[in-house]
Amino acid sequence: MRDVFSAPKGVPDYIPPTSAAFAHVRSTLTRAAELAGYGYIELPVFEDTALFSRGVGESTDVVTKEMYTFLDRGDRSITLRPEGTAGVMRAVIEHSLDRGSLPAKLYYAGQFFRAEAPQAGRYRQFHQVGIEAIGIDDPALDAEVIAVGDAGFRAIGLTGYRLELTSLGDANCRPAYRALLQEFLAKLPLDEATRTRAELNPLRVLDDKRPEVRALVAEAPLMVDHLCDACREHYELVKGYLTELGVKFVENPRMVRGLDYYTKTTFEFVHDGLGAQSGIGGGGRYDGLMAQLGGQELSGVGFGLGVDRALLAAQAEGVLPEFSRVDVIGVPLGEAARARLVAIAGELRAAGVRTDLVYGGRSMKAGFKAADKSGAKLALVLGERDLEAGNIGVKTLATGEQVTVPLADVVEEVRKAL
């Protein structure tokens, strides 16, 4: 084999026909956001490194060991965005969207980057569709955000996932709980790495997958049992609204997210058909983030949905439709016919019909093979005899039926037959 270039480690290429399914999944998710009144925001894929270290949190793995960070030509520290919320908050503050009508409801779609060891469903460049509702702390908004994610996955056709929900408390009640949990964890015979994690972010120990650790923390105190009155009421209301919305959920009081900014409502969409990387989306409310990034003291709520993983889930469930790239393909017999079909293809495209031609002066048989493989519904067959008669053949490839129509009417006839 020749020495050819390959894509960087852990970076997926999506090529036809899979790329059509990928685009479909992404647009289905963004459509769900649009249906709830979220406006599109287009942001850079790199930002000031400090935006993420301060926004996402210094104690997270994302910041400590997974960021693509480099110095640009002006010796500024730049980082390829590892998640979407910090950038949205930066833009909201910079453009004073928080001074307008609230909540500011925004959605985005694009690439994100984390330098992890790749494995099934985990890439170094991955795609997310995300939404953020900023500026109002209303449990109904939490429920809306969750429902939008759920609606997006449903619209793709997914059914094999569950929504896990919990509350992480807020600045009033979490510090006390955190101390309580740390006290509990300090008494356990944990290995060194886990002990370090217990100091840095004790909640994360509750989410450990190793059976021996799970057993150790089985009796650990849980945040949901130590919520302050305000957080408890908020959580109860979110659950009530979700029920109103018909969104099913299960409570998972041990759920922890990888980003430090979450408070109160926190959720994750988990799919069982994907192997180890089972989270297809997640999010929650973040009370302190905007102030942390130099903005007002305003709360927000949002999610990030994994497009790559949603695609894997859809493939695993077998719910993706077939995607064709063209509707009509012209099969020319001879030079004069080719010239005429080139013109007809232009007319059809202008009329909104996806049209391709068989190129390369191939034989009739090869032409029809190519037409068959194109996935087109109709083939336009044109030869010298038809030209003289002023006709063209319109063939339905699936059935083999062919009708002859006047050349002058071809666009109209094609549109009728599609």
Next chain:
RNA sequence: GUGGGUGUAGCUCAGUCGGUAGAGCACUGGGUUGUGAUCCCAGGUGUCGCGGGUUCAAGUCCCGUCACUCACCCCA
């Protein structure tokens, strides 16, 4: 960063006891002059991941290395 698995044609893979590499699919052309999917015929490619070692002889055995992959960790 830590473990396991796998590297042979564009793809999926076979290759026995060491004897200089095969199948299917895909692709292209043809099967009588204007009709595809089935069928038949024909056509091509490999530094057997890479580097060393053992041997008369290595895809096959040994060592190293790289890549891919799955899992841990973490997460979309």
